[in-house]
Amino acid sequence: xxxxxxxxxxxxxxxxxxxxxxxxxxxxxxxxxxxxxxxxxxxxxxxxxxxxxxxxxxxxxxxxxxxxxxxxxxxxxxxxxxxxxxxxxxxxxxxxxxxxxxxxxxxxxxxxxxxxxxxxxxxxxxxxxxxxxxxxxxxxxxxxxxxxxxxxxxxxxxxxxxxxxxxxxxxxxxxxxxxxxxxxxxxxxxxxxxxxxxxxxxxxxxxxxxxxxxxxxxxxxxxxxxxxxxxxxxxxxxxxxxxxxxxxxxxxxxxxxxxxxxxxxxxxxx
Numbered sequence: 001x002x003x004x005x006x007x008x009x010x011x012x013x014x015x016x017x018x019x020x021x022x023x024x025x026x027x028x029x030x031x032x033x034x035x036x037x038x039x040x041x042x043x044x045x046x047x048x049x050x051x052x053x054x055x056x057x058x059x060x061x062x063x064x065x066x067x068x069x070x071x072x073x074x075x076x077x078x079x080x081x082x083x084x085x086x087x088x089x090x091x092x093x094x095x096x097x098x099x100x101x102x103x104x105x106x107x108x109x110x111x112x113x114x115x116x117x118x119x120x121x122x123x124x125x126x127x128x129x130x131x132x133x134x135x136x137x138x139x140x141x142x143x144x145x146x147x148x149x150x151x152x153x154x155x156x157x158x159x160x161x162x163x164x165x166x167x168x169x170x171x172x173x174x175x176x177x178x179x180x181x182x183x184x185x186x187x188x189x190x191x192x193x194x195x196x197x198x199x200x201x202x203x204x205x206x207x208x209x210x211x212x213x214x215x216x217x218x219x220x221x222x223x224x225x226x227x228x229x230x231x232x233x234x235x236x237x238x239x240x241x242x243x244x245x246x247x248x249x250x251x252x253x254x255x256x257x258x259x260x261x262x263x264x265x266x267x268x269x270x
Contacts, residue, residue: 020160022129022132022161023133024137025091025137027090028135028136028140029137029138031142033145034142034143034165034167034168034196034267035147035164035167036048036049036052036144037170037188039171039179039181039182040150041149042149043172043202044170044172045146045147045149046067046069046074047247047252048170049065049144049145049146050065050075052260052264053142054253057100061141062100064104064137065102067103067105067106067131068128070119070124071124071148073105076105077247078246078247078252079097079103079253080097080250080251081095081097081103081250083108084108085108085109085135091135093135098253099253102138106127121153121154125153125157128154128158132161150184159191164193166194166195167193167196168195168197168199168234168263169185169188169198169199169231171198172201173218177221182225189229196234196266197233197234198225198233199233199235199236199237200222200236200237202217203236204216220236222236234263235259236259238259242255
């Protein structure tokens with residue numbers, strides 16, 4: 001007879017559900033895992049992931065970035081990383097940026113970084129799992145996982161397989177983005193993943209002459225979404241051509257900006 005999910009009416013014992021968490025490499029040591037998610041692409045998720053790692057590294061933490069966006073990897077570009085990961089007798093190590101942030105991305109495992117990854121969902125999800133189980137992450141204080149947009153196979157795999165301590169949700173002022181963001185928020189809630197806060201990118205453009213903030217994409221919707229779901233808005237990033245140039249030139253570690261200071265404080269407390 002099938003289960004009716006009413007435990008009071010059943011004399012049997014189903015026991016605790018089996019954990020799907022995967023153990024990292026035996027030589028890995030990772031303290032905290034923070035996911036950066038978005039409901040849709042193009043909202044600056046990878047950029048903010050990189051900025052968070054840079055900011056925490058400046059505070060003295062040792063950070064790593066697991067680029068889980070297999071079909072659209074952009075993390076190496078922002079840090080100016082090229083080439084492929086090297087294997088040792090111990091195993092495969094991530095590639096270090098110039099300030100010591102450890103990075104693993106599919107682009108660092110391919111001979112030609114411009115070649116497309118044409119894999120089906122289960123294969124992509126399996127690759128992300130291997131970034132966790134097979135790569136040696138040494139003494140990582142904060143592991144930032146750059147998720148692909150949406151609520152598909154990879155976010156599900158990360159939430160189930162990695163011990164995620166919390167996520168940061170990316171959004172932008174457009175009404176369409178706001179609608180899709182709620183899906184990512186609800187997915188995290190359904191899977192009991194703590195939501196640390198929301199970051200709104202492209203929130204405004206600051207006039208270089210008078211300093212006036214121009215809402216290019218309309219009024220911010222982050223506060224309304226945050227209030228609805230009880231999520232703090234921990235940063236609002238402007239449109240900054242200098243930041244875009246730094247990312248394009250692989251110099252994101254040299255960029256100076258303080259928009260994520262509150263987010264850094266939030267991570268230090270958690």
